[in-house]
Amino acid sequence: MKVNDNCVGCGQCATFCKLDAIVVNAKAKMSEKCIECGICIAYCPVKAIEG
Amino acid sequence: MKAIIIGSGLGGLLSAASLSNSGYEVEVFERLPINGGRFTNIPYHGFQLSTGALHMIPHGPTGPLANLLEEIGADVEIVRIKPSAVIRIPRKKGDTNYSFGHKDILFEDFKTQFSLINRLKLIFYAISTRKNQPNEGSFADWCTKHIDQDWTNRIADSFFGWALSLRAADVPVEEGFEIIEKLYRHGGSGVPMGGCKGVIDALIDVVVRNGGSIHTSSEVTKILSDNGKATGVLVDDMEHKADLIISDIGHPFTAMMLDDDTAKTEIDRYSNIAKKLKPSAGVKICLTSDKPLIGHGGVLLTPYARRVNGINEVTNIDPSLAPPGKHLTMAHQCVEWKNIDHLEEEIDLGLKDLEEIFSGKEYEVLLVQSYSDGWPVNRSASGTDLKNITPIKGLYVVGDGAKGKGGIEVEGVALGVKDALQDILK
Numbered sequence: 001m002k003v004n005d006n007c008v009g010c011g012q013c014a015t016f017c018k019l020d021a022i023v024v025n026a027k028a029k030m031s032e033k034c035i036e037c038g039i040c041i042a043y044c045p046v047k048a049i050e051g
Numbered sequence: 052m053k054a055i056i057i058g059s060g061l062g063g064l065l066s067a068a069s070l071s072n073s074g075y076e077v078e079v080f081e082r083l084p085i086n087g088g089r090f091t092n093i094p095y096h097g098f099q100l101s102t103g104a105l106h107m108i109p110h111g112p113t114g115p116l117a118n119l120l121e122e123i124g125a126d127v128e129i130v131r132i133k134p135s136a137v138i139r140i141p142r143k144k145g146d147t148n149y150s151f152g153h154k155d156i157l158f159e160d161f162k163t164q165f166s167l168i169n170r171l172k173l174i175f176y177a178i179s180t181r182k183n184q185p186n187e188g189s190f191a192d193w194c195t196k197h198i199d200q201d202w203t204n205r206i207a208d209s210f211f212g213w214a215l216s217l218r219a220a221d222v223p224v225e226e227g228f229e230i231i232e233k234l235y236r237h238g239g240s241g242v243p244m245g246g247c248k249g250v251i252d253a254l255i256d257v258v259v260r261n262g263g264s265i266h267t268s269s270e271v272t273k274i275l276s277d278n279g280k281a282t283g284v285l286v287d288d289m290e291h292k293a294d295l296i297i298s299d300i301g302h303p304f305t306a307m308m309l310d311d312d313t314a315k316t317e318i319d320r321y322s323n324i325a326k327k328l329k330p331s332a333g334v335k336i337c338l339t340s341d342k343p344l345i346g347h348g349g350v351l352l353t354p355y356a357r358r359v360n361g362i363n364e365v366t367n368i369d370p371s372l373a374p375p376g377k378h379l380t381m382a383h384q385c386v387e388w389k390n391i392d393h394l395e396e397e398i399d400l401g402l403k404d405l406e407e408i409f410s411g412k413e414y415e416v417l418l419v420q421s422y423s424d425g426w427p428v429n430r431s432a433s434g435t436d437l438k439n440i441t442p443i444k445g446l447y448v449v450g451d452g453a454k455g456k457g458g459i460e461v462e463g464v465a466l467g468v469k470d471a472l473q474d475i476l477k
Contacts, residue, residue, distance in 0.1 A: 009394065009421035012102060015095040026394035026421055042084050042268065045102075046425040 001030050001040065007048035013040035055080065055284050055293040057271045060088025061461055062450030063299030064254040065468045067263060068123045073476055075295070077263035080286055082270040086255060088299070088450075089426070090461060092248035097374035099246050100337055100418060103428070105381050106365045106372065107350075108250075109214065109459040110233065111135075111241025116250075116465035125253035128244040130368055132348040134158065135239025136361075138206070139353050139408065148355050149407045158239075158352070164202045172198055180228055181235075190227035191219035205354035212360030212385035213350060214459045216333035216428035221387075226434030229457025237462075242348060242368040271308065274298070274446060279314040281445035295445050295475065301430035301452030302328060302437050309443060317442035328435060328452065330427030332386040334358075334394070336401055337379065340414040343367060344380045356404040358384040358397060380414070391423050429454070433463065439471035447471045 007027045014022040017040055021033035028040075028048070041049045054070045056063045059081035071077040085091065089103025099106075108116055112129040120127055134157055142152035156163065162170055176197060185193055190211065194203045207219035207227075214230070215222065243249040258265060266286075273285035274296060283292040298305040302325035309318050336359075338344065345351050348368035352361045362382040366373045373379040384401045386394065398419055405414075422428045430452030431437065439447045448471075455466020 006425060008423045008426045009419075010102070010426050011100075011418050011420040012093065014418065015093040015100060025419055026398055045083060 001034060001036060001038070002050045003028050003030070004048050004050060006046040008046060010045065012043050012045060013049060016040060016043045052076065052295065053078070053293045054295040054297065055291060056297045056299065057274075057284065057305075058082070058088060058299030058450070059086040059265055059267070060299045060450055061090040061250070062453075062464045062468055063088070063297065064251060064258065065119060065123070065465060066297045066299070066449050066471065067265075068125060068254045068257040068261075069119075069468070069472050070295075070297075070475075071258050071261035071263045072123060077258060077261070078291065078293075079258065079263070079265040080269045080271050080284065081265065081267045084268050086265060086267060087248060087251040089422075090247045091251045092246045095418060098337070098339065098377070098379050098417060099248070099372040100379075100420075101247050103422065104247050104461060105335065105363055105383060106242055106246040106369075107363060108241050108243055109462050110237035111239060114233075114237040115455070115458060115462045115469070117241070119465045119469060120250065120253070123254070123257055125250070125257055127249050127253040129241040130244060130348075131241045132239065132368060134347060134349045136350040136352055137347070138209075139351055139355070140164065141355055146355075149410070153408075155351070161206055164206070165198070165200060169198050169200055169203075181232065184225060184228045184232075186225045188224055189220050190222040190224050193224045193227070194219065202354075206352070209352045209354035209360050213352060213383055215433040216331040216383070216385040217432055218385060218387060221432060223434035226457060230433075230459060233457050233459070233462070240350065242365050244369050246365070246369065246372050273310065274305070274308045274443070276309065276311045276314070276443050276446070279311060279317070279442070279444055281443050296447070297471070298446065298448045299450040301450060302441075302448050303430075303452075305441065305446070305448050311443065314442050321442045324437065328431040328437070329388065330424060331429045331432045332388065332391050332423035333421075333428040334384050334386055334398055334401055335420045335422070336382045336384075336398070336405065337417040337420070338382070338405065338414045339373065339417050340378050340380065340412065341376060342412070343378050344409050344412055344414055353404065353408055356408060358400040359404040359408065360384055362408070386421070386423065394421055429460070433459070436463070436467070439467060439474065447475065
């Protein structure tokens with residue numbers, strides 16, 4: 001998953017990630033736990049996550 | 052009559068529920084898979100965190116939002132908090148931070164921190180400004196001119212930072228005094244039982260009970276109009292017709308969805324004004340602890356912190372917002388526009404503040420949430436809101452980009468919705 005410049009760091013993606021694979025500090029970043037399931041894409045309010 | 056609502060945030064759902072009560076056939080389209088916008092819960096590790104707001108209603112059970120919810124018939128309990136706010140000051144007079152200890156004073160006692168002469172001035176201004184509200188410059192300018200003391204700036208920045216995510220220098224003085232007037236009139240804050248989602252669920256119940264429908268994961272991509280009058284929206288290339296459209300996505304995004312040759316000049320003008328709106332930015336740091344960090348449900352204002360403006364611990368009112376035996380504490384800090392590009396440093400300063408504010412206490416950081424630009428604290432900084440109307444007839448904007456005068460956050464959303472409804476239903 002790639003995070004683009006739209007990301008404001010609201011953390012919504014992190015809370016819906018079933019694997020706890022997103023770390024948020026000013027911006028979202030996927031950790032090595034990410035399996036590219038793409039669930040976070042739908043929950044991002046600013047369309048910042050790309051598959 | 053058919054009404055389509057774009058966005059199921061608080062403003063959208065308040066409008067949807069009211070209109071469905073007034074006999075409108077109501078259909079809500081929400082882009083995300085969840086309802087509530089920046090005013091709902093998100094479960095995280097057993098805690099009910101929030102998408103935005105801090106599980107608090109600024110004027111509690113007697114404010115504009117509570118009144119509107121009651122009018123609508125939404126079944127939600129809002130518990131008034133006592134004390135509504137406490138101010139943390141350094142233990143020793145003259146200290147300018149919390150590193151050598153602190154003490155807490157009630158919000159009502161903020162006056163005791165002024166010099167004798169400024170206390171007298173305050174009594175005079177408390178009466179005179181209620182009659183003649185100042186209307187030029189910022190709240191900070193007014194303070195410097197009338198009650199110039201370090202404390203004035205600290206408490207003003209802390210209060211407006213917490214309430215509006217703005218520094219006092221960015222609050223128009225008129226809006227600042229209107230907010231103080233509303234504090235006198237409506238009283239202090241309350242917690243909705245079940246958190247923000249308690250309110251959202253109650254509104255959804257009303258809409259559904261009245262036969263309305265709410266579609267999640269459904270993005271409106273265009274607002275259709277004919278001869279300057281709204282006719283419907285486009286969702287997944289499907290046309291949905293309506294007599295009335297309410298947009299809860301702010302003025303700039305609403306303007307981007309318009310395309311009407313017959314009203315081109317007006318739409319261009321509207322887009323340009325909408326683009327100039329400056330959203331307010333902020334950071335929320337969510338903490339958890341076994342023992343309470345604050346110990347009451349009121350706001351802890353922190354005027355001597357570097358960045359943190361205020362903190363609440365809602366589990367003292369509604370323990371169901373955290374797993375059994377745990378507390379949920381949320382700190383808010385305003386981010387000045389010039390610092391949005393240095394968010395990581397701003398967050399570090401906030402975390403350092405919390406270490407000092409809660410020195411000697413054990414806690415864990417659950418999540419750090421930042422808000423700006425397209426997902427801000429407020430789509431238009433308080434006091435700069437545009438009204439609800441647009442150049443397209445039958446198209447209104449509600450929500451935190453079209454707040455009513457003097458309304459703090461969701462209170463402003465409620466006031467804005469009331470203004471829009473008055474215009475629509477007249």
